[in-house]
Amino acid sequence: MDLQTATDHIEIRQEVAKLCAKFPGEYWRKLDAERAYPTAFVTALTEAGYLAALIPEEFGGAGLTLSAAAAILETVQAEGCNGAACHAQMYIMGTILRHGSPAQKTQYLPKIATGELRLQAFGVTEPTSGTDTTSLRTFARRDGDHYVVNGQKVWTSRAEHSDLMLLLARTTPKDQVGKRTEGLSTFIVDMRESLGKGLTIRPIRTMMNHNSTEVFFDNMIVPAENLLGVEGRGFRYILDGMNAERLLIAAECIGDAKWFLRKATDYARERQVFGRPIGQNQGIQFPLARAYAQMRAAELMVHEGLRKFENGETPGEEANIAKMLAAEASWAAGEACIQTHGGFGFAEEYDIERKFRETRLYQVAPISTNLILSYVAEHVLGLPRSY
Ligand SMILES: Cc1cc2nc3c(=O)[nH]c(=O)nc-3n(C[C@H](O)[C@H](O)[C@H](O)COP(=O)(O)OP(=O)(O)OC[C@H]3O[C@@H](n4cnc5c(N)ncnc54)[C@H](O)[C@@H]3O)c2cc1C
Numbered sequence: 001m002d003l004q005t006a007t008d009h010i011e012i013r014q015e016v017a018k019l020c021a022k023f024p025g026e027y028w029r030k031l032d033a034e035r036a037y038p039t040a041f042v043t044a045l046t047e048a049g050y051l052a053a054l055i056p057e058e059f060g061g062a063g064l065t066l067s068a069a070a071a072i073l074e075t076v077q078a079e080g081c082n083g084a085a086c087h088a089q090m091y092i093m094g095t096i097l098r099h100g101s102p103a104q105k106t107q108y109l110p111k112i113a114t115g116e117l118r119l120q121a122f123g124v125t126e127p128t129s130g131t132d133t134t135s136l137r138t139f140a141r142r143d144g145d146h147y148v149v150n151g152q153k154v155w156t157s158r159a160e161h162s163d164l165m166l167l168l169a170r171t172t173p174k175d176q177v178g179k180r181t182e183g184l185s186t187f188i189v190d191m192r193e194s195l196g197k198g199l200t201i202r203p204i205r206t207m208m209n210h211n212s213t214e215v216f217f218d219n220m221i222v223p224a225e226n227l228l229g230v231e232g233r234g235f236r237y238i239l240d241g242m243n244a245e246r247l248l249i250a251a252e253c254i255g256d257a258k259w260f261l262r263k264a265t266d267y268a269r270e271r272q273v274f275g276r277p278i279g280q281n282q283g284i285q286f287p288l289a290r291a292y293a294q295m296r297a298a299e300l301m302v303h304e305g306l307r308k309f310e311n312g313e314t315p316g317e318e319a320n321i322a323k324m325l326a327a328e329a330s331w332a333a334g335e336a337c338i339q340t341h342g343g344f345g346f347a348e349e350y351d352i353e354r355k356f357r358e359t360r361l362y363q364v365a366p367i368s369t370n371l372i373l374s375y376v377a378e379h380v381l382g383l384p385r386s387y
Pocket of ligand 1: 121124156157212
């Protein structure tokens, strides 16, 4: 069963699916067991130009639209692969594109487009402040022609497999700014330069293969020329990229949901118990039909967000709702897929339990469902801010 419900970017979807076919379940299973990085897969995506989809042609990228990028990531997930190893590169570079100086864009974007430089690491979350980003404590103190950075990040994914990190740090203490969103700045950290010289990276073993780390800064030197945009406005720069990020993550969840539903419906048609296919039982059909309905509704919201984004509008409402609904739909599809497979859903060789673990993340990261509901309550429904 195809389950291809989207009608846009068909050629891109077909080409990405062909590439993904070279990385079947066994490939991901082996990496999962070893908690290893999918270098060959990321190299293949990079060489095919997919990770540079959003980099404009003048900087060596494909100059595609956000909906094309969403089609790429959705297909990666729908084919059973895992874009979490590299998806951030697609959207983090947007901060350099929007707020970098001409010299920074020329220096970094063409090399990111070819894969010579990997921009996979995004250092925002800290252990003490968590979701309360403006309370983060990592501090970058200006000292002549450089900044001296001290502090700690947590959940900095892919830091060991990235050359550059986009770092959010305080440059003015919170009690000395008018608004708590001020006094935060964004830097490009060249981790190749800093590793062992004030930068320490420690992997965190998680329930799925995500290559996440904690990162420590101990008097790490960052040249002042690596500051992005204007000092103190970094929080705004990060916010500017969030709608695109949420829509892309939502597209990945749609892909996961399609993978689960295809796998489950194929199995439900074939598996005979009590002399008939299990898919003939409404107890098997209904959770799958419900998950499909959830996926379709979420998919429409993703497309509406993409349409607004590409129209130059700010799809805050759509991007947030799409991310929440899509993460819930992929989880519902995963749950129905496991149940449909009975005991076999737990066997590693079916890949279901792996995808089940992988897709659970998106109800927590990059933003948790509660915070999306808070956004909708405050910014869409006009209710008082709750935190
Ligand atoms: C595998 C993985 C990869 C990640 N990768 C990255 C990365 O590359 N870069 C990065 O910067 N971060 C990354 N993150 C961090 C992720 O964005 C955070 O985990 C997430 O934003 C939640 O923050 P927290 O874990 O500190 O939870 P907390 O902020 O401690 O929240 C805990 C719970 O309380 C809820 N909560 C908190 N405040 C409120 C409130 N006011 N109202 C209602 N509920 C509330 C939250 O919704 C959550 O359910 C990653 C996380 C994981 C697990």
